[in-house]
Amino acid sequence: MFHVKHPATALALMIAATPALARDNIQVAGSSTVLPYATIVAEAFGDNFDFPTPVVEGGGTGAGIARFCGGVGEDQIDIANASRPMKASEFESCQRNGVTDIEEVRIGYDGIVFASRKDGPAFAFTPEQWYDALAAEVVQDGQLVANPYTNWSQIDPSLPDQEILAFIPGTKHGTREVFEQKVIDAGCEASGAKEAFAATGQDEDAVTESCAALRTDGLSNDIDGDYNETLARLEANPDAIGVFGLAFYENNTDKLQVATMSGVTPSTETVSSGEYPVSRPLFFYVKKAHVGVIPGLQEFVEFFVSDDVAGEGGPLAEYGLVSDPELAATQAAVADEAVMAAPTN
């Protein structure tokens, strides 16, 4: 029976030997919005270069940056994807752990769309209507009252007679921040609620917080999973309206119809021209200490922002990314390996 010990010994030796192995693949993690774009580039990179295809994981912007800031070394990731700029606190945590030189690369823009079921009525929204539908407190006859609306047509007779039921991204998503900023906060201002909050003696931060407070009576629901979960909830609730990324909508046009915002239909064109109001830049962050150590890292970053890949008509634009009009500047910065300055917020 002693022969069974030998495979165990062999494995133990191998385990002891592995840390000495050099890592030859690029490792990427972060935002689930950037994930599909990063996989598309990783695959094309594997097609065109002799380097192995990079490994791309999701996990969300915050989690990705936290891993990125874990330190320098082969056991740490090389690139963090982000659907919002890195925060000052995250940058400081990076500095503390020895990740001092970071390259910030903007890859393009993403639109955030409001979509309902294909078989339901069409919607044309304004940020103000969304604020009235979802906020905890709204202005009625010049008074702040707890949100009384239960039907879209109560808010504005031009909207269809349909119960309010919204599925919005949960607070761990980068999308939520953009939604709060560009829709809820804008609507808060437009509906006069901001003024009303200020009139009650709140300071600026408190007003922003009051604006972002959403109703908790079940008509506004946070989705902590991905867009597929939001889609499943829409399929189960005919009256529901969901918040999606533009690329997700464009891959599911057979099930979803998109609503206009302030009269503009979301598309790569309207997002890129800035007409469609709800959009945000997408980024990735590169650990400069790993450039030249992890084979192919610099080539991968340059390939990611090349015209063939990230430019108009490239595979990322085809999938739904809105190309960055200032891509040439990004390419130059990447070629120079320019390091980002500390963020201010």
Place this chain on the structure above:
Amino acid sequence: MTDLPANGPAGSIPVHRPARSILETDARTRARNRAEARFRAYGLGALLAGLAFLAILLASILWNGLGAFTQTRLALPVELTESELDPEGTRDPAALAKVSTFGYEDLLEAAMARLVAEEGIATELEPGDLADLLSSGAAAQVRDAVLADPSLIGRTVTFDVLAASRVDGYVKGRVTRESLADDRNLSPAHLDVADALIADGDLTRGFNPAFVLGADASEKRPEAAGIGIAMLGSLYMMLVVLGLSLPIGVAASIYLEEFAPKNRFTDFIEVNIANLAAVPSIVFGILGLVAFIQFAGLPTSAPLVGGLVLTLMTLPTIIIVTRASLKAVPPSIRDAALGVGASRMQAVFHHVLPLAIPGIMTGTIIGMARALGETAPLLLIGMVGFVASNPPDGVLDGFVSPNSAMPAQIYEWAKRADPAFYERAWGGIIVLLVFLLLMNLAAVLVRRRFERRW
């Protein structure tokens, strides 16, 4: 009270009960019989409900997943023009590699336009739009062929390229002209061309070995995604699990069962083993992240680490099963061996252990089948994501090169936006279920073949 005539002393109270045949049932017996019949019906109902759920599950898996095993392909003659691919005519591999897959797209557009013209298909689509019928992986396929054999340049070669996932969905009935109304990738006009190409026999649907053998693909290329590399990852993990948990588990069980003194300390260990077997698997994932990756510095996404984590999870199961098998060997075997002068170790290894092996093997196979289906512990050690995209460089490299596992790959596909990945997730479930069935079958066969009854 009894129905028998009382044979007590004289003067005892006579039983005032009419004489009845035992063939006649009274009300209480009938009630008891009804209760039994009801219980049988409940039991049968429960069984039938279980079977119905199983049937619905299997039917929906097969209905949704079988499509992944076939794929639509197009036989496309591509003219590999020298001016595009090798302007200097040197056939130098380094110069050839400079032309990226984007450079090959023009060739494919021209090839599509020529094919459509040759077949006499009338369409308003531009060549650039026609190429949308093809998988975005087609350019890479042609480029790889040219780099492997530069002598192809200047000739017209027919490639068997994958059709785009929407076209494949149309052939499989998932995509219709109505569903393409707002689609950016493909228009109903493309489907007219596809119909004509099907009629001419250029566009065909056939078995897709790449799904079972191939690598994962990006969101733009669902038609090319396969579960093969993830399967290899699962295989490497199972090798680690088998290589570590079987010897450690059996050694620990033999010691505890045959040699260890019975005291507080061994009782404490026993309780803990039983508790470990019930620990949720995600806990082992966190443990693996801290112990193997952050502390021991092993690489992330490596099947070796996945295997180590699953070993921790499987070990308690194997120890419990092995101890039960050792206990099931009658003490007379040990006593007889010791009686003829064998040492305790000889008694165990020559007599007890061989008799316990069938039980140990069954338990090991079932423990490994459970480990094969685990996703949760792999989430935290980097095995879920766009990982299973490279075949390992060698047999040993497979332990450390980044890889996924079958259930993790299924989870990953189910998350993706393109509906074509949905079909592949179900197809992956079929492959995983086949493996689990085979392993359970092996466990049953081992038990039938080798088990000895006392």
